[in-house]
Amino acid sequence: MTKEFQVIQKRRLYLSISILAVALSVVFLSLWGFKLGIDFTSGSLLEVRFKGTLPTTDQLSATLKTTDLGDSFTLQPTENNGYIIRFQSIDEKVHQQVMDKIKADYEPKEKENNFVSQERYESIGPTIGSELRTKAFYAIILVNIFIVLYVAWSFRKVSYPVKSWRYGVAAVIALIHDITITMGVFAVLGHFAGVEINTAFIVALLTILGYSVNDTIVVFDRIRENLSKLPKMEFEVLVNRSVNETMARSINTSMTVMLVLLAVFIFGGASIHYFALALLVGVFCGTYSSIFIASTLLVIWEKWKHNRAQTS
Numbered sequence: 001m002t003k004e005f006q007v008i009q010k011r012r013l014y015l016s017i018s019i020l021a022v023a024l025s026v027v028f029l030s031l032w033g034f035k036l037g038i039d040f041t042s043g044s045l046l047e048v049r050f051k052g053t054l055p056t057t058d059q060l061s062a063t064l065k066t067t068d069l070g071d072s073f074t075l076q077p078t079e080n081n082g083y084i085i086r087f088q089s090i091d092e093k094v095h096q097q098v099m100d101k102i103k104a105d106y107e108p109k110e111k112e113n114n115f116v117s118q119e120r121y122e123s124i125g126p127t128i129g130s131e132l133r134t135k136a137f138y139a140i141i142l143v144n145i146f147i148v149l150y151v152a153w154s155f156r157k158v159s160y161p162v163k164s165w166r167y168g169v170a171a172v173i174a175l176i177h178d179i180t181i182t183m184g185v186f187a188v189l190g191h192f193a194g195v196e197i198n199t200a201f202i203v204a205l206l207t208i209l210g211y212s213v214n215d216t217i218v219v220f221d222r223i224r225e226n227l228s229k230l231p232k233m234e235f236e237v238l239v240n241r242s243v244n245e246t247m248a249r250s251i252n253t254s255m256t257v258m259l260v261l262l263a264v265f266i267f268g269g270a271s272i273h274y275f276a277l278a279l280l281v282g283v284f285c286g287t288y289s290s291i292f293i294a295s296t297l298l299v300i301w302e303k304w305k306h307n308r309a310q311t312s
Contacts, residue, residue: 005247005291008240008299014292023245025184028191034183035190037198038124040133042103045091047119048102049082053275055106059265063105068094068105076194082119089123136202142180144172151217154258158224161235161302168295171216172290178212179205186274200275208282215254215290220244223295235302239295254287 007014019182038045055063057075064073075085085098094264151168158164182205189195196232210265230238265276 204278212286
């Protein structure tokens, strides 16, 4: 038999790494928060593309200041030889005025080698933005509640040495670990790189929850199998064996997913660029928590229960 990797026995090391990462993420979120996109705030977004020479930020900024936008806008260059212009909510009249002014300044009259095209235009009111924030929060909370209930029901026949509902709680703690670190990464990106979060980011978080809990349940299911096969084995040793038996599967599956996400991140369009990045961070954290955190929590819980029984 090959030598087992000491996961549970070195739990203090792996838990310390996770606690540090989560603590830093909470600090970043507290200090900087998220840079919210217009999905969560009122405002408008206009993306324009230039077929020929791209004007500089200063040139386009000077053009926009001559419209009714005034100074209330931001510019972000895109990978498609264009700009994303963000500003407060405007009516269709101002929208057309902005496009007409850009075309008048940068679209040649004689030849069509530098024409301007509108790639997209979005406008979100304050009521819709607030509603989206609220629904996103409740969606994440409800998903976690249903995960606890589902895992508890799935492991209802496992009552010793750890009760079934504690498997669900351990899975959710691992999920909180995953999404907290992912959110911390985007708080840093928002502060230093101006990366905004939108509804796609919330979809990424929900996807991470689903992927991570699936990986965790695979490990828990092996623990359940080994409890019936090896009822006399010490729980810590049994859990470590179960983790080792599923580790290769978890890592191989996650690596294939991460390679695909990396390709999407590098070669995908601007609209899914940070969606893929959020999934990359989340899948990595989910793999780590499934192997090193979720099962470790079961062992800690069992030892706490055992010690309390001895002292009472």
